């Protein structure tokens with residue numbers, strides 16, 4: 298059983314518990330459910346966008362504790378002020394030390410920055426929950442879903458007005474899972490069996506992703522020259538968690554990286 302299988306097995310239990318404690322009708326009555334989501338696609342592709350998707354990540358299966366005392370309000374509002382195009386908030390508690398309360402805090406502190414609910418999405422209930430809690434974008438991980446599930450969840454996400462980031466690790470996943478309801482395609486540079494990261498994965502898949510999808514490179518990114526290189530092969534989004542969260546001031550690290558990228562690409 299690899300880490301993804303373990304996470305998904307636990308997630309099934311957690312979703313069953315969530316359904317028992319809060320009904321769909323209750324979620325649909327929440328203020329967030331009536332809110333119009335922001336477009337991550339537009340935020341990442343507009344002129345002058347930094348392209349940075351800055352993640353609030355307290356812990357991870359590969360690295361253990363990263364920054365377990367960080368405040369979601371402080372870190373995410375600092376990311377927005379630094380110029381992050383999109384925020385990513387991990388809502389998985391068991392493996393990442395995240396949770397919906399952090400999503401709520403981030404939403405309240407960042408009314409104008411799109412937010413990705415970063416979790417392992419396996420049930421329609423979670424998409425309704427994401428909308429109710431103020432998410433604009435959700436992640437669909439190809440390795441955790443059957444292609445027909447990916448399509449159905451993507452269609453459902455769009456029907457709720459949110460956008461979809463499809464995450465793939467290789468060409469097979471990309472070819473099998475890409476569908477017309479996807480907005481952004483993320484290439485995850487982290488091998489989930491070894492936990493090693495290689496940006497080469499993003500280079501290998503760049504040309505295979507059709508141009509109508511916004512290309513995002515995920516994981517293991519920690520310097521401006523890597524981002525500049527990825528931009529040259531068509532990437533417009535760069536998902537960064539650990540590098541920022543490990544610094545004494547994650548928002549300052551985000552600000553510095555954006556300035557460094559601008560100094561070599563503008």
Ligand SMILES: O=C(O)c1ccccc1NCC(=O)[C@H](O)[C@H](O)COP(=O)(O)O
Nearest residue numbers: 357358359515516517518536537538539
């Ligand atoms: O980060 C992990 O250890 C991990 C393990 C198993 C499944 C997913 C995992 N990470 C999720 C992510 O996609 C990253 O949080 C995201 O791409 C940011 O990566 P990084 O900048 O390397 O923190």
